[in-house]
Amino acid sequence: MILLRVSDLKTYFYASRGVVRGVDGLSYELNSGETLGLVGESGCGKTVSALSILRLIQQPPGRIIGGEIIFDGDDLLMYTPSQIRKVRGKGISMIFQDPMTSLNPLFTIGNQISEMFRLHEGLSRKEALDRSIEMLRLVHISSPEKRIHEYPHHLSGGMRQRVMIAIALSCSPRLLIADEPTTALDVTIQAQILDLMLSLKDEMGTSIIFITHDLGVIAETAQRVVVIYGGREMEKGDVRRVFKDPIHPYTIGLLNSLPRLTMKKEKRKKDEKLHEIPGIGPTYSDISKGCRFHHRCPHVMDICREYEPDLTELDDGDGVRCWLRQ
Numbered sequence: 001m002i003l004l005r006v007s008d009l010k011t012y013f014y015a016s017r018g019v020v021r022g023v024d025g026l027s028y029e030l031n032s033g034e035t036l037g038l039v040g041e042s043g044c045g046k047t048v049s050a051l052s053i054l055r056l057i058q059q060p061p062g063r064i065i066g067g068e069i070i071f072d073g074d075d076l077l078m079y080t081p082s083q084i085r086k087v088r089g090k091g092i093s094m095i096f097q098d099p100m101t102s103l104n105p106l107f108t109i110g111n112q113i114s115e116m117f118r119l120h121e122g123l124s125r126k127e128a129l130d131r132s133i134e135m136l137r138l139v140h141i142s143s144p145e146k147r148i149h150e151y152p153h154h155l156s157g158g159m160r161q162r163v164m165i166a167i168a169l170s171c172s173p174r175l176l177i178a179d180e181p182t183t184a185l186d187v188t189i190q191a192q193i194l195d196l197m198l199s200l201k202d203e204m205g206t207s208i209i210f211i212t213h214d215l216g217v218i219a220e221t222a223q224r225v226v227v228i229y230g231g232r233e234m235e236k237g238d239v240r241r242v243f244k245d246p247i248h249p250y251t252i253g254l255l256n257s258l259p260r261l262t263m264k265k266e267k268r269k270k271d272e273k274l275h276e277i278p279g280i281g282p283t284y285s286d287i288s289k290g291c292r293f294h295h296r297c298p299h300v301m302d303i304c305r306e307y308e309p310d311l312t313e314l315d316d317g318d319g320v321r322c323w324l325r326q
């Protein structure tokens with residue numbers, strides 16, 4: 001069953017130097033109970049699309065100018081500000097990359113978790129604090145009775161991210177959007193946080209959208225993946241198929257940029273440098289005509305410079321946007 005359908009979403013930013021198309025015609029679906037990965041380089045539109053779902057785009061300079069975001073049957077873009085406030089936290093919640101800037105340094109951990117219970121479930125202060133202790137226990141924070149009285153700066157980076165997860169999951173949302181949730185953490189803590197999120201997802205039946213530039217995280221956590229470039233999906237499909245048999249030249253470029261343990265030792269020594277996709281991501285003027293990847297594509301043809309390809313549907317809901325597969 002489809003929980004979220006994003007269709008032809010367009011979020012633009014109106015700057016003095018012109019219009020920046022943060023998201024420009026993005027479409028994808030998320031099924032109930034599924035983990036979906038959104039991947040692409042920085043600036044490709046992953047985070048802007050997530051903020052658009054929660055209607056957290058700062059206006060001005062940003063504005064959602066088109067598309068639909070159907071969540072649980074309703075178009076969130078049609079909701080009033082008070083309706084969307086009720087969806088945040090209870091229907092959809094979000095974890096951001098840097099827990100230090102997401103937690104309020106002036107309030108205790110207990111205060112920040114209990115606020116969710118008081119706001120969405122109308123609990124008393126005492127009841128909300130008890131539930132906050134339960135949530136801290138759930139995310140494996142030791143001595144939760146003591147921790148609720150501490151401030152964010154008393155905790156390590158990994159513990160702060162656990163607190164963010166506790167806040168995000170406190171009202172058992174149907175959908176959790178995790179935006180680079182482990183990027184600011186060291187590798188061992190990253191693995192622990194990912195394991196924790198996945199086990200809580202199974203326990204609570206929450207669907208997850210993982211936003212990351214780390215394809216390794218997607219390979220380990222997601223069932224399906226959407227590869228985004230220039231604010232639009234270039235390829236989408238089953239994670240195993242995309243990793244084993246990528247079709248779009250951009251997806252192939254991203255996968256080739258990954259260091260591989262299976263690389264032969266001699267080759268690793270000889271080619272010390274990892275493969276990289278030449279050039280940089282598109283600016284707004286680059287995406288006015290043709291395929292938005294054509295400036296960097298090794299297979300570019302004349303038609304690619306003139307016309308943007310449509311998304312070609314493949315088997316099982318997979319799709320690719322490239323003239324090589326029209």
Ligand code: SF4
Nearest residue numbers: 291294297304322323
């Ligand atoms: Fe490359 Fe052309 Fe395909 Fe774009 S449409 S990815 S430029 S081959």
